[in-house]
Amino acid sequence: MATWGELQQAVPEIATAGRALLYQHGVGLAYLATVGVDGSPRVHPMCPLFYQGSVFAFIIPSPKQRDLHRDGRYALHSYPRDDDEDAFFLAGRAEHVKHAAVRKALSDQFVAERAQFGVPAPAVDHDLFELDIGRCLLTKTSGHGDSEPQKLVWRATDGR
Numbered sequence: 665m666a667t668w669g670e671l672q673q674a675v676p677e678i679a680t681a682g683r684a685l686l687y688q689h690g691v692g693l694a695y696l697a698t699v700g701v702d703g704s705p706r707v708h709p710m711c712p713l714f715y716q717g718s719v720f721a722f723i724i725p726s727p728k729q730r731d732l733h734r735d736g737r738y739a740l741h742s743y744p745r746d747d748d749e750d751a752f753f754l755a756g757r758a759e760h761v762k763h764a765a766v767r768k769a770l771s772d773q774f775v776a777e778r779a780q781f782g783v784p785a786p787a788v789d790h791d792l793f794e795l796d797i798g799r800c801l802l803t804k805t806s807g808h809g810d811s812e813p814q815k816l817v818w819r820a821t822d823g824r
Contacts, residue, residue: 667717670820696728732758749810
């Protein structure tokens, strides 16, 4: 697995375009897929956060929070765009973060990014996860129905 910073260093084009797709609405928005207890996929919207070269997410008490505690595998996908079919996908393993200073910094960032919406800080039971990256895919298109989209793939190879 790798961090966002390692992805950015290895392939800045993918990282820059991927972050732009995740933040296309002014705040981080994506779909998070987790593995249910029966092995089936579960998909939910969520808000990714970038901090010190890593991707994080506060996850409310929910089936997806339980999924990540039990089986940290995840997939993350950007929201669809109006003008084209560009997309960004990450997959890897989520790790529960208990470090108080990191949680405080990300809580403050979460509130600041959503200040215009009056969103409160994540509650104590909203667990913080760091999303380690195993692979990612950036799809770039010329519009809807592009028969030859450009696909850029990156895989972590360091064995973490």
